[in-house]
Amino acid sequence: MDLTAMRNANPDHWSKATAIRALTLDAVHAASSGHSGMPIGMADVATVLFEKHLKFDAAAPDWPDRDRFILSAGHGSMLLYSLLYLTGSSEFPLEEIKNFRQWGAKTAGHPENFLASGIETTTGPLGQGIANSVGFAIAEEAQRARFGKKVVDHHTYVIAGDGCLMEGISHEAIGLAGRLQLGKLIVLWDNNNITIDGKVDLSDCTNQVARFKAAGWQVIEIDGHDPVAIDEALTAARKSRKPSMIACKTHIALGHAAQDTSKGHGALTDPDQLQAAKDAYGWTTGPFVVPEDVKSSWEAIGTRGASARTEWEARLADLSERRRDEFNRAYALEAPKRLSATIRALKKQASEAANKVATRKSSEMVLEVVNPVMKETIGGSADLTGSNNTKTGDLGMFSPEDRKGRYIYYGIREHGMAAAMNGMVLHGGIRPYGGTFMCFTDYARPAMRLAALMRIPTVFVMTHDSIGLGEDGPTHQPVEHLAISRATPNTHVFRPADTVETAEAWELALTSKSTPSVLSLTRQGLPTVRTEHKQKNLTAQGAYVLADAEGKRQAILIATGSEVSLAMEARAMLQADGIGTRVVSMPCMELFAEQDEAYRRRVLPAGPLRVGIEAAVRQGWDRWLLGERGREAKAGFIGMDSFGASAPAEELYEKFGITAEAIVAKVKALLG
Template identity: 65%
Template sequence: MLIEKLQKEHPVHWKNATAIRVLTLDAVAAANSGHSGMPMGMADVATVLFFNHLKFDPKTPSWPDRDRLILSAGHGSMLLYSLLYLTGYEDFPIEEIKNFRQLGARTAGHPENFLSQAIETTTGPLGQGIANSVGFAMAEEIQRAKFGKNVIDHYTYVFAGDGCLMEGVSQEAITLAGRQELSKLIVFWDNNNITIDGKVDLADATNQVDRFKSSGWHVLEIDGHDPIQIDQAIIEAKKSNKPTMIACKTHIALGSSAQDTSKGHGALTDKSLIEETKKVYGWSQDAFFVPTEVKAAWETIGQKGHEKKLSWENRFSSLSQKKQSEFLRMYSMEVPVALNRAINKFKKTITVDQPKVATRKSSEMVLNVINPIMTETIGGS
């Protein structure tokens, strides 16, 4: 969808999405480094996801039943940081956006989850976030089976780029997700056909749609700038009994002179380019400017999410005291008291028996002590 059509037919959405684009432009320019193109291209998808679907609470970033949002294309970190600022996360005031990629800031060049609870997982190596997301989705399935749908019922969303899908780890991950039918895993592929070196076909000729389908995924193809198509695709994805990949045809660095070029992948810091792009957007030239009504609209989403979290607390309180205690123990990462006793007993047995076994077998023996007590652990060989 062309910018002019977006501005005319979806003016409110356009402004909300463009706030992400201009914050990205200004933050990358201030840092004189970063990646502008991906956030500019995926802003429409992110806006529809947040306004219409994502379940989260800025006041409680670690709410157990929040939807998970993973930025596998971690170089596009300003997409995530802009969203966290706009929706009112305490860890991400405008000062953090202005200090993008600076020493001591939470807004690192690639998302780092130890800097804020609002960041689900550290991403940087391409494809890693896709693999992480499969673990997140499997954890949701296991917890839902244990504690019930009233307490655990959330989605895992992923933003992935062409580079993510080129990495070998992505194939292992999507194959496992398809085999396990992780229906609450939804991947948005930023299908812009551009890498840092040029067109994707310089290095890869894979038909990604067929690849995902053959791995057991539900696949949808949309215009990644059409808010109606984006919304309908997410609705359809939620109905599937398979994981879903939504191929979003986008324009990297949308609206700039670097659109659809390898230059658009990296840092757009040229002053005249930024000025011209803001003119195309119909936006103020003031750095880091977000209209009051746009910021208020974004913050309203966060407030609605807080209400959902309060409703969840009521449902959680209906669990038996035993299940509540076990749930809270697991989420606080506390070791059950019984585990220490079991390990001490196992040590005494090993000291006496002194079995001569392979390292892999000894690991199995230890896990057989741990797993029955810490039921949140999973694994295989």
């Protein structure tokens, strides 16, 4: 590449783009760690995007109607941090750039949304950003349909690399975006032909242009270093009714000795090569120094959207108070006032009716009353709508023809669904929930982890949560999946025992602001165990005494979900034999762990033996069975220690020994 010619052709552009390149080189050098090549290669694209297209106001990074900029290729985080610093973000002073990748810095190795405004999502695990962006674009369409173009009208821009496009999740994301015709989604592909291992063709020969077209996208191919071409492509993309992919042919680590090599992907720290690159750029200031004129032209970009933002605020103020409050409430993740009463009414009704209901059906009953009072919900399922019971009467189907529809047919795309839901929450104004079989949390797992890490309240509706699924067999029967979700920090795993607990779990999930929820629900019918109505949300305490011992308390049975009624049966048998038995229902271990010690002691006093009952592996249970510091109780567990099998559900419970009789036998054996 003739850098001098590039510089001379567009000197103002060049100096702005080079500021990104120089900051990247300096920050990676200081950290001795990071990824230099991508920010250097995509600096031209990002500069034109920010200068001429991206609607934002650096002084108001949380402005709801800003365009969203998503760095799916999160390893190139210095691109984003450079842009935030250059445009004048108050959260990214130069010190942050100098502290790249250090303890306590907002400039973490990969962008982390929860560290600062201006970072829309957490990326790094490849493909997640592009899949989030589908959710951002859905949220924009849904909110625009609801609140009008005057207050919601923005684009979602994504920078994605070859890694993002090779990951399977990208297939799910682009297929969904193509089907939903998300015209305001624009993906900029950093087509640099390099991965960590070498040239892309070591592992891939996919024609990405043909691939995106096959999925219903508009595709534009450009030289990613030509600012005029970049500008024209973005203008064309903004006019498209289809989602757009702009294939930007770039040189990774442009101008550095490592240009166009896989070495250029990583940390370029050699000081001589660094200086040589800066010389080639015509960049003469010292480390971390951006010439004043360049900095101020970037800061002008940062304030470019200020008037649009104040005009938007006036338009928001023009909405009726009711609509404005509704808009702001959903953005603040506040539940509507009626939610609590709605849930209580359903609980009362369920306690009185005391029907036998599968908790997936209980969940539908909750959604039937919640969706009408909580208009920010968007439901969906990965092609198991009738099984997950996620669609309620009033939702309608979200489609190009009906952007007010609130139900998404995600297709057989568990991972893409989970990541899109994350994107909707991150966008703001939407509470998404989506269903699949509990066993297929496996497919959605990387996005579920990110929801937890990102501190967002995405709701995962996971039905068919044990061998109770029956004939479909072990490929579809979770045994380790409760343990998996519970092992993940900042995740609430709810396994409700009946309709009442299901309603309580949903209330907690829908009022959470920073923790995702996994609802573990049965295929099979369960008797109502909460037959006495209580206003209070007992599930909020994580575990509680469902039935206490009569006489001397010799045993405590701790159970979740479908096994709570088994514990109640076993209790009746034990009491008949004179063995005083308490039953503790434990719908959420994480919330129980958060209770104060006095409460935990009241529910699980030291002394009586304990038996845990859950049709799943024991891992995660010992803390409650053996006591947090040990020495508390003799204990046993009734559950699974292998994969399941294919047979009718009731037979499986018998064969795997998860029965009231087995519980009784275990208690008696422990009593000796």
